[in-house]
Amino acid sequence: MAKIFCIANQKGGVGKTTTTVNLAAGLAKVGQRVLMVDLDPQGNATMGSGVDKRKLDLTVYDVLLESASIAEARVQSGKLVDAGCGYDILGANRELAGAEVEMVELERREKRLKNALAQVAQDYDFILIDCPPSLSMLTLNGLCCAHGVIVPMQCEYFALEGLADLVNTIKQVHANLNKELAIIGLLRVMFDPRITLQQQVSEQLKARFGDKVFNTVIPRNVRLAEAPSYGVPGVVFDPSSKGAQAFLAFAEEMVLRINSQ
Ligand code: ADP
Ligand code: MG
Numbered sequence: 196m197a198k199i200f201c202i203a204n205q206k207g208g209v210g211k212t213t214t215t216v217n218l219a220a221g222l223a224k225v226g227q228r229v230l231m232v233d234l235d236p237q238g239n240a241t242m243g244s245g246v247d248k249r250k251l252d253l254t255v256y257d258v259l260l261e262s263a264s265i266a267e268a269r270v271q272s273g274k275l276v277d278a279g280c281g282y283d284i285l286g287a288n289r290e291l292a293g294a295e296v297e298m299v300e301l302e303r304r305e306k307r308l309k310n311a312l313a314q315v316a317q318d319y320d321f322i323l324i325d326c327p328p329s330l331s332m333l334t335l336n337g338l339c340c341a342h343g344v345i346v347p348m349q350c351e352y353f354a355l356e357g358l359a360d361l362v363n364t365i366k367q368v369h370a371n372l373n374k375e376l377a378i379i380g381l382l383r384v385m386f387d388p389r390i391t392l393q394q395q396v397s398e399q400l401k402a403r404f405g406d407k408v409f410n411t412v413i414p415r416n417v418r419l420a421e422a423p424s425y426g427v428p429g430v431v432f433d434p435s436s437k438g439a440q441a442f443l444a445f446a447e448e449m450v451l452r453i454n455s456q
Contacts, residue, residue, distance in 0.1 A: 197319035207328035210384035215325035216428040220280040221446030229282035240325040241286035245272035245426040248288035309340035343379030350396035411445040
């Protein structure tokens with residue numbers, strides 16, 4: 196049965212999508228069966244996995260409105276399969292922005308994704324959900340079906356402050372909607388060890404959250420930022436780059452963490 200993880204942080208531009216696609220590719224590379232769900236109407240995780248969001252017939256939008264199943268809507272990317280890092284993709288595009296409003300009237304609206312995933316959970320070892328930068332109905336759908344949340348964060352001054360809101364939301368979802376939900380870990384991303392402030396915030400994180408902070412640190416690395424314009428994760432674009440190596444190490448750390456639970 197698949198382990199389901201949300202990659203969430205209500206801030207934009209903190210590295211959620213980069214984490215999602217590189218972890219998906221890294222897990223696929225070590226033989227894990229992975230489904231990547233794009234829950235952000237920007238569709239960056241879809242494009243960054245080599246799938247053109249404008250050409251999709253069915254997306255996660257259709258799944259949330261129950262007009263398609265995941266088995267019907269999931270696609271693959273030839274580029275990733277050729278690279279030995281193939282994972283399934285439930286894509287998103289702008290249409291998803293309307294789902295929020297359309298779902299207001301519907302019953303069980305926060306459990307739509309959970310119900311849909313239950314039908315394909317046996318096909319995968321990992322399901323990774325790339326959340327939008329908000330604590331919206333879309334993110335709530337992700338949190339309702341997840342076993343855990345992976346929180347990518349930059350070690351900057353306001354990082355801890357923003358974290359408090361996310362931790363509260365996760366606590367509420369845990370109490371009211373999903374007893375299984377827990378923070379799996381905080382992932383330090385875009386890290387630059389030469390910046391003293393980043394080191395200090397990193398130490399604060401470890402002091403406050405202990406082993407909830409992943410051992411792996413993702414460095415700031417331009418190859419990771421270049422990869423999306425080629426429609427592949429950095430792990431595929433330049434496997435020997437420092438950023439790709441870090442994400443491969445992170446994939447191994449995730450597998451170990453899950454197996455030791
Ligand atoms: P989010 O999904 O949280 O909005 P993204 O993953 O899209 O964040 O990252 C925001 C920007 O930062 C993107 O342009 C991405 O390519 C870049 N980026 C993410 N991680 C790194 C990194 N480790 N090194 C360099 N650039 C990065
Ligand atoms: Mg994103």
